[in-house]
Amino acid sequence: MHAGPGVDLFASETFATTDVHAVWRRLRQVTPVSWHPVGDDGFWSVTRYDDVQHVLRDHTTFTSEQGSLLTLLGKGDPAGGRQMAVTDPPRHARLREPLQRALSVKEVERDLPRIRSLIRELLAPMRDGGVFDFAGAMAAMPMAVIGSWMRLPPADWPELTRLTAASIAPDDPAYVGSGGPQRTLVRAHRELFAYFQDVVAERHAAPGDDLIGVLLGMRVDGERLTPSEIVSNCYSLLLGANVTTAQPPSAALLELAGTDTLADWAAHPELTVSGVEESLRWSSPAQHFMRYATRDVRIRDVTVHAGEAVVAWLGSANRDEDVFARPDTFDIRRRPNKHVAFGVGPHYCVGHTVARVALRTLFHELLTGFTDIEVVGEPVRLRSNFIAGYTSLPVTARGARP
Template sequence: MTVAVEAGRCPMHAGPGIDLFEPATFATTDVHAVWRTLRRKAPVSWQTVGDDGFWSVTRYDDVQRVLRDHTTFTSEKGSLLTLLGKGDPAGGRQMAVTDPPRHARQREPLQRALSVKEVERDLPRMRSLIRELLAPMKDGGVFDFAAAMAAVPMAVIGAWMGLPRSDWPELTRLTAACIAPDDPAYVGPGGPEKTLVRAHRELFAYFQDVVEERRAAPGDDLIGVLLGMQVDGAGLTPGEIVSNCYSLLLGANVTTAQPPSAALLELAGTEALADWAAHPDLLVSGVEEALRWSSPAQHFMRYATRDVQIRDVTVRAGDAVVAWLASANRDEDVFSRPDTFDIRRRPNKHIAFGVGPHYCVGHTVARVALRVLFHELLTGFEDIEVVGEPVRLRSNFIAGYTSLPVTARGVRS
C-alpha cells in the first residue's frame, strides 16, 4: 500500500510502499523519517485500506485541531486504527470513546480520584515496587529492561483498581495482546484478529467477575468510583463499568511502560545520561522529554461529522482521520532540534498524553510513576549499556519495545 494525498480523490503518492495501517511498518521502518517526509510534502494524506481508508494528519497544529474539535471529529465511532470501518460497540458508553458533554461527566469523578494529592499518598508503595523491578539489574548481568518495564503499569494501576497482585502478570499479558495482537510475543492461534478477540473476551470476563464481587461492598479504589458514579442522574450500567475498567487498564499500559526504554536506548552509554544523573533538578524536564521522545500512543482516530477543510484537503463527512501524535511531537515548527533528546528542553509542549477533552485522565499517576522510576534509575545505577539488539513492538498504536538487553552496575550507598 501507499500513502497518498488526494485532491478530489486523485492520489499523489507521498512515498513508495509506506503503509501506516500495517503494524509491521512500525517494527521495521524508521517511521519518524516517514513522518518528516509527510509533514513536509503531504501533511494531510489518504491511505486506502481495502474498501475503506483514512486520512493521516501529521503536523502539530492539525493534530491539535482534530483532537480538540469533538463536534467536527467524533471519537464515538472508534479511536484506534484496529477498529477502522468497524465502529466501536463501546461508543457513547466508555469514556475514551464518548464525546462531551457526557464525557466530562464521566471523567470528573475519576479526575478527582487521581489528583496529585491522592497520587502522592501512594508514593512509598510505588517506589517500593519499582525498586523491586529494577533490583535484578544490580548484579551486572544481562537484564531485559523492556520486559521489566512492561510490569510497571500494573504495579501502578493494579493497586489503584484494587486488583490482586497475583493477577497482575496475566492482566499485563492480556492488555499487551489487546494493543499489539500482531506482535510475535503475543499473537496466538488463529492470528492477530482472533488474538484480539480472545484477549478482549478474557479481560471483559475478568472485570465482569470483579465488578459483580465489588457491588456488595464497593471500596475507595477506582472501581469503587465507577460503581458509585452518577451520569445524567443514573448510575453506570454493568457493561459501562466493565468497559471503563478495561479502558483504565489500557491507558495505564500505554503511558508508562515505553518512555523508560525509549529514553535508555537513546541515552545509554552517552554523556547525556551521566549529565542527567548529575543534575537531579532536571528530573521533571527530562521525564517530559522522555514522553515527547517516545510518544507511546502513536495515534488516535476520529471520524469527521461534516465536510471539513484541513489545509488544502477536503475531508468528507464520515471519513476516518488519524491524528499522529508521534509525528506532531517531532514537528520542526514547534520543537527546535526535534530529533535530539534534550533533558533541558523548555518549553516542551508535547502532546504525548493527547490534547483536548480526551487528555489522559491518568496523566498525574503516569508522570509521578515515571519520575520515581527515572529517579531510581539515575541515582541507583551507573555504567548502563545496551548490550543486545532491541526488539521493537509490532503495533501501529503503541511505539515501544518488547526487549532491550542492558547491563549496569548498582551505585554503592
C-alpha cells in the same frame, strides 16, 4: 486526493521494521494531510502539530464515538458513548470528572512510597551486573500501579499485562496465539471483559474507595452506569496505563545509554521533570488517535468529507520542526516542551498525573541507583500501529554505592 507516502501506516509491521519518523518527516514536508487506502476503506493522516491539535480539540467536527484506534477502522466501536475514551462531551466530562478527582496529585502523592518501593524492587535484579531485560521490567511497572488503584489481586497482574499487550499488538510474536492475530485480539478482549465482569459483580455488594468503586458509585445524568459500562471503562483504564507508561523509560535508555547526556542527567537530578517530559515527547508511546469527521471540513488544502476517518499522529506532531527546535535530539533541558504525548483536548489522558509521578520516580531511582548502564543486545520493537515501544531491551549496569 492527496496520496500517502507509499508506506503502509495501517500495518503494524511497518512500525517494527521501518523508521516511521522519517516517513512522518516526509509527510509533514510534502503532504501533511494525506489519504491512506486500506482495502475498500481508508483514512486521512494528519501529521503537523497544529492540525493534530485541531482534530483532537474539535469534538463537534471530529467525533471519537465511532472508534479511536486504527484497529477499528470502518467497524465502529460498540463502546461508543459508554466508554470514556470513545465518548464525546458533554457526557465525556461527566464520566471523566469523578475519575479525575480520584487520580489527583494529592491522591497520587499519598501512594508515592508504595510506587517507589515497587520500582526499586523491579530494578533490583540489575545490581548483579548480569544482562537484564529492562523493557520486560518496565512492562510490569504500570500494572502494579493501576492494579493497586483498582484493588486487583497481584497474582493476576502478569496475565492482565499480557492480555492488554495482546489487545493492542495481536500480531506481535510475543503475543500472537493459535489462530492468528484476529483470534488473538478477540480472545484477549473476551478474557479481559470476562475478568472485569466477575470483579464488578463481586464489588457491587461492597464498593471500595478504589477506581472500580468510583465507577460503581458514579452517576451520569442522574443514572448509575450499567455493569457493561463499568466493565468497559475498567478495560479502558487498564489499557491506558499498561500500554503507555511502560514505554518512555526504554526509549530514553536506548537513546541515551553510554552517552554524555545520560551522565549529565544523572549529575543533575533537578532535571528529572524536564527529562521525563522529554522522554514522553521522544517516545510518544500512543502513536495515534483516530476520529471521524461529522461534516465536510477543510484541513489545510484538503477537504475531509463527513464520515471519513482522520488519524492524528501524535508521534509526528511531537517531532514537528515548526514547534520543537532540533526535534530529533533528546534534550533533557528542553523548555518549553508542549508535547502531545498524553493527547490534547477533552480526551487528555485522565491518568497523566499517575504516569508522571511513576516516571519521575523511575528515572530518579535509575539514575541515582545505577551507573555504567549499557545496551548489550538488539532491542526488539513492538509490532503495533498504536503503541511505540519495545518488548525486549537487554542492558547491563552497576549498582551505585550508597
